Amino acid sequence: MTSSARAPRGATSDYRAIAHELREAITAGRYQPGDKLPSERALAEQHGAARNTVREAIAALRREGLVSAEHGRGVFVRAKPRWMRFGRRRYSAAMRATNELGPFGAEAVAQGRRPHVDSRITRIEAPAEVAERLGIVPGTLVVQRENWYFADDEPLQIGITYATWSLVEGNPLADSADLGPEGIYGQFAALGHVITHVREEISARMPTREEAQRMTIPDGVPVIDLWHTGINADREPFEVTRFVMRADFAALDYDMPVED
Amino acid sequence: MTSSARAPRGATSDYRAIAHELREAITAGRYQPGDKLPSERALAEQHGAARNTVREAIAALRREGLVSAEHGRGVFVRAKPRWMRFGRRRYSAAMRATNELGPFGAEAVAQGRRPHVDSRITRIEAPAEVAERLGIVPGTLVVQRENWYFADDEPLQIGITYATWSLVEGNPLADSADLGPEGIYGQFAALGHVITHVREEISARMPTREEAQRMTIPDGVPVIDLWHTGINADREPFEVTRFVMRADFAALDYDMPVED
DNA sequence: TAGTGGTCTAGACCACATC
DNA sequence: ATGTGGTCTAGACCACTAC
Incomplete structure (x- = not known):
């Protein structure tokens, strides 16, 4: 992701890539409902990105209703509720x-x-x-x-x-x-x-x-x-x-x- | 807003205050549907805040469906559509x-x-x-x-x-x-x-x-x-x-x- | 070309949860 | 005390729109 400041963006972007990876991990079941994602700081380091960029990715997943953030605890995969x-x-x-x-x-x-x-x-x-x-x-x-x-x-x-x-x-x-x-x-x-x-x-x-x-x-x-x-x-x-x-x-x- | 780094946050925050002000201006009609808001940079200067903070405020208004951002053009008040x-x-x-x-x-x-x-x-x-x-x-x-x-x-x-x-x-x-x-x-x-x-x-x-x-x-x-x-x-x-x-x-x- | 939003960095301190 | 998310700063470059 360190290339991002130089590579052209538009169709893609770092935060989208990170969101995509997490989304896929969730839908594939590698993160189960209730599981905690790595911390923002950990994800930032893993991806060589700034924490803000990771936060953008997580914000996207939150908008989609896939995950839920809990202050002081972490970011958790939402359970699919029964209706x-x-x-x-x-x-x-x-x-x-x-x-x-x-x-x-x-x-x-x-x-x-x-x-x-x-x-x-x-x-x-x-x-x-x-x-x-x-x-x-x-x-x-x-x-x-x-x-x-x-x-x-x-x-x-x-x-x-x-x-x-x-x-x-x-x-x-x-x-x-x-x-x-x-x-x-x-x-x-x-x-x-x-x-x-x-x-x-x-x-x-x-x-x-x-x-x-x-x-x-x-x-x-x-x-x-x-x-x-x-x-x-x-x-x-x-x-x-x-x-x-x-x-x-x-x-x-x-x-x-x-x-x- | 320059006090924010020292004042306790929690119940409130700078971006919430900015969002609140804009929201009120919209619902009061000072910004009409279709109107363009001031640019992010202008709002940042007006409020003595960083541009990112203004962006947080605008992100909140977007989630609420009040405004819509158009790349390169500006942020516009959404028209209430007829159903x-x-x-x-x-x-x-x-x-x-x-x-x-x-x-x-x-x-x-x-x-x-x-x-x-x-x-x-x-x-x-x-x-x-x-x-x-x-x-x-x-x-x-x-x-x-x-x-x-x-x-x-x-x-x-x-x-x-x-x-x-x-x-x-x-x-x-x-x-x-x-x-x-x-x-x-x-x-x-x-x-x-x-x-x-x-x-x-x-x-x-x-x-x-x-x-x-x-x-x-x-x-x-x-x-x-x-x-x-x-x-x-x-x-x-x-x-x-x-x-x-x-x-x-x-x-x-x-x-x-x-x-x- | 100028102005706009979109994305990103590398920090910082605060508030909350847990041990 | 430690680790987490929440908020904020002060910059930077890119992509799009309009003139």
Whole structure:
């Protein structure tokens, strides 16, 4: 690599070559998930490069989500996580009746992880994005139920549910974390809103700085940003939930008829 | 910033402060989409920092997708793109009958962009991921129809469709880019497979290095990775398509009944 | 030719993890 | 105390764009 200052660059570069070598070693299995890479200083010496150049290579691998740096410990090969899959059936009555943990808990347990949900319930004025989907005027009072979903104490997903205050007032939906065995859709059903359709608007993006911090999202991992609207038998929306999920553990799996 | 070498770091750092200032200027509108930021050297002088430190700040903004660097020209504020939305109805008979452009073309035209599709049709042995979804043995001959979708000559999406060779042999599906006015599902219908259900498996991830190059994906933009399976009236899968879409322009929008 | 971003060097000190 | 990654400096040359 000492030739780099003289040789033409462009198609290639030292840091790319180093990244390529490490990437290949990882995909070939010479470094296993969880393994520690040599230190930046060691790699620099091995390649006859400056430490900054090695850092460029590692930065590239981090962007790709292949490795993860831990301050003071080292750079580690990321494990390929198993995915939790969420689908249409999570809203069905059958799911509600048979499953006390909810779809998140069920998925987590199936993967041998310990689920745990934190809730924070407040009353706010509906933001535009919520009002639009609920068909109400922005500023109308709504309940906001913010749920953080953890697996083994690692926050993997946030879901913030909104419904008009006038609908939920007096119901556990308005102030209680415990919604009983039939969960959120059981309570809405008791209020006369049986979920029959859902609308799911899905996009993906990089996490905001705040999301990355609060959810401890590793480098190079996008989030799935999902707006979910619950719709009743009269085709009226009665509930909106925004999910933000780490894309490296979550996937969506829908099967649906082409026509209604 | 000259104090940085002496002041404790941790909660903050020079490059973070510079990134913060630029980020705020962008979100406040002092830099508009398309505007050029000051050069790295100018920013370094303004902040009394080394150029590398400014580059760290810009790297952070690039990861967030806020700015885009162009070699030899400068660093520019990225425009917030409008999204194309793809939903369930793209598979409906009504859509097929009324729309010659297909869902991609329709969306592009609606946004005032010029659509264009490149196709490459080959015959291959089914990869495991395809075979699994089609319910066939890996290695079975399948047609592979690789479509590149462009808007204003910018590649935004790839869709690779697979179907068993024995099914499509002799049909335009086997070798022709032109599938007639009713498109791909019209041809499958003619072969006795009317699409009645779809399964859509959705995940998001950073693009591979190759995808980023071939699709010219800017920094900090993830892709939506979608496996679509077409299912006929007998509940048999007959077609699989893998879509890879730039997440900064594509979104998915499904509405569906909770029960069949 | 001038100005831009891209890459690289050879150091330095700080903050964190581990023993 | 040692080793790790995190941040920073003050330079240098290369590659690309625009004039």
